[in-house]
Amino acid sequence: MTPKGIRRAVHEVSAYVPGKTIEEVKREYGLSDVVKLGSNENPYGPFPASRRAMQQEVDRLHSYPDSSFEEIKRLLGELHGVSPASVAISHGAGGMLETIARTFIEEGDEVLLPVETYRLYREISRLMGGVTVEIPVTADYRIDLEAMAERITPRTKLAWLCNPNNPTSTLFDPEAYAAFRDRLPDTAWIVLDEAYVEFAGEAARPDAVAELTNHNVIVVRTFSKAYGLAGARLGYAMARPEVIRVIDTVAEPFNANRVGLAGAAAVLREDGEAYVHALEATLAERARLTEALRGRGYAVAESRTNFIFFDTGADASALAARMLEGGVIVRSCASWGFPAHLRVTVGKPEHTERFLAVLDAAIRALRKETVYG
Numbered sequence: 001m002t003p004k005g006i007r008r009a010v011h012e013v014s015a016y017v018p019g020k021t022i023e024e025v026k027r028e029y030g031l032s033d034v035v036k037l038g039s040n041e042n043p044y045g046p047f048p049a050s051r052r053a054m055q056q057e058v059d060r061l062h063s064y065p066d067s068s069f070e071e072i073k074r075l076l077g078e079l080h081g082v083s084p085a086s087v088a089i090s091h092g093a094g095g096m097l098e099t100i101a102r103t104f105i106e107e108g109d110e111v112l113l114p115v116e117t118y119r120l121y122r123e124i125s126r127l128m129g130g131v132t133v134e135i136p137v138t139a140d141y142r143i144d145l146e147a148m149a150e151r152i153t154p155r156t157k158l159a160w161l162c163n164p165n166n167p168t169s170t171l172f173d174p175e176a177y178a179a180f181r182d183r184l185p186d187t188a189w190i191v192l193d194e195a196y197v198e199f200a201g202e203a204a205r206p207d208a209v210a211e212l213t214n215h216n217v218i219v220v221r222t223f224s225k226a227y228g229l230a231g232a233r234l235g236y237a238m239a240r241p242e243v244i245r246v247i248d249t250v251a252e253p254f255n256a257n258r259v260g261l262a263g264a265a266a267v268l269r270e271d272g273e274a275y276v277h278a279l280e281a282t283l284a285e286r287a288r289l290t291e292a293l294r295g296r297g298y299a300v301a302e303s304r305t306n307f308i309f310f311d312t313g314a315d316a317s318a319l320a321a322r323m324l325e326g327g328v329i330v331r332s333c334a335s336w337g338f339p340a341h342l343r344v345t346v347g348k349p350e351h352t353e354r355f356l357a358v359l360d361a362a363i364r365a366l367r368k369e370t371v372y373g
């Protein structure tokens with residue numbers, strides 16, 4: 001029975017369903033060697049200087065972190081060419097998305113988002129009493145900004161735009177974005193979630209700094225992906241200083257931990273080489289995996305992220321479940337309305353080999369079942 005006294009909006013929210021952990025799969029299937037390609041983590045992290053800094057920081061865990069986050073804000077400001085006052089820190093990008101929802105969304109506000117995107121947007125918008133207006137992606141799996149623009153009203157308060165998009169791996173069209181942005185009322189805000197943008201390469205996309213300077217735009221980034229620090233939980237936003245001041249006021253105090261802060265600062269200061277090496281290795285592996293899947297006849301979206309979204313031509317949930325037996329964790333995209341698509345994180349070369357072998361075997365087994373079962 002639901003406990004009494006829970007806010008009405010909470011009943012509109014579904015729990016976030018994370019991918020299975022390696023430990024869970026080992027236990028459930030009696031396996032000793034499991035590969036997790038279900039949560040878009042970076043298998044090369046943490047990088048050496050980052051690791052050392054985090055280990056040293058453990059000795060200081062009896063005391064609170066510097067709540068002004070001075071060093072990390074300065075380093076991020078230097079990285080992006082903005083002032084430290086344009087940066088806010090959070091417990092993962094997820095924590096920042098939630099703070100943004102709490103800052104902007106009022107009961108009855110309309111919130112625009114794609115149907116097939118990062119789930120948290122819908123849940124936190126509804127939690128705040130927002131009315132979500134959800135628009136399907138285009139046939140080539142890009143956020144449909146033209147259709148979204150048609151749904152703008154004077155009540156539109158916020159648009160969540162994930163670029164590149166999770167789970168479809170694509171970038172949106174920058175021109176359609178500019179047209180969409182310019183149609184929004186001046187009380188509305190765009191959140192550009194660039195969690196995967198480091199993997200996007202040279203492909204055309206909005207210039208984040210110009211956007212936040214000239215428009216009602218907040219850019220969200222994370223150390224969880226390209227920087228290899230998912231477990232350290234550190235994210236950030238960039239916006240005009242007056243927006244950052246409000247976000248920092250709404251956020252809980254000390255909303256990042258010492259270990260994550262130390263790891264993130266060290267990665268920016270000293271791990272440039274390891275970062276580039278991991279990024280290049282991931283991009284090379286992404287190309288190889290895309291090629292291997294296309295060679296098998298699968299339709300693969302052009303990935304601008306560290307994961308690949310592809311059409312298996314089969315029941316993706318059954319396939320993902322079957323692949324667990326082979327010790328490979330991937331994500332079925334059925335819950336996003338793509339019953340035949342899988343999302344697989346780009347790992348190291350040996351992960352690609354294992355993934356392909358287990359995929360081939362699972363597909364064969366499923367086909368046999370359909371023919372004889």
Ligand SMILES: Cc1ncc(COP(=O)(O)O)c(C=O)c1O
Pocket residue numbers: 039040091092093094095118162166193195221222223224230233234235
């Ligand atoms: C698009 C997107 N935004 C935000 C997040 C949350 O990232 P973090 O680990 O920094 O909370 C994720 C995590 O997978 C994501 O895919």
